Amino acid sequence: ENNGKELLSDFKLRNKTCYWNPGLIESIASLEYLGFVKPSTLLVVGKNLENIRSAWGSRVLNAPDGFAIVRIGDVNGIEMQVVPQTKSVPLMDALCHIIMELNNHRIVATLDTIREKLQCAYQDIQLPTDKQLFDTLGNLIRDRKVFHTGSGYFVVTPETF
DSSP states (O other), rough: OOHHHHHHHHHHHTTTTTOOOOOHHHHHHHOOEEEEEEEEEEEEOOOOOHHHHHHHHHOOOOOOOOOOOOOOOOOOOOOOOOOOOOOOOOHHHHHHHEEEEHHHHOOOOOOOHHHHHHHTTTSSSSOOOOHHHHHHHHHHHTTSSEEEEEEEEEEEOOOOO
């Protein structure tokens, strides 16, 4: 499978011999790889991209081997909206993450090991009282998110039952 950098390299190789158009040669040589969006979009930057637009319009660009250039377009900036995060993690989510981590590391998830992990992993949240911890674990069990056996707490997974 070709990756984006290889595609750009092959494109540049196949179009660097337009000696009659030194501006196009310079523009093609200046192309820099920014990324690849599957299935078929290369993201590039370069100098004097108008030369490449013009060559595309005149049908003089050669595609990389085994590919066809279907479209060339400009992206005038990409807007990104930053998604804010709260300063704390909901206790139910924190407990599920901790129990899953303990289970994955084959550490018995008891009230003590859960509390210990909670102190280490979520130092920025106020630790729940024993009653809050026990009640929240009870709610998770009732909601079938967690179950308890003589071996400790476990997160319910699709394979659980």
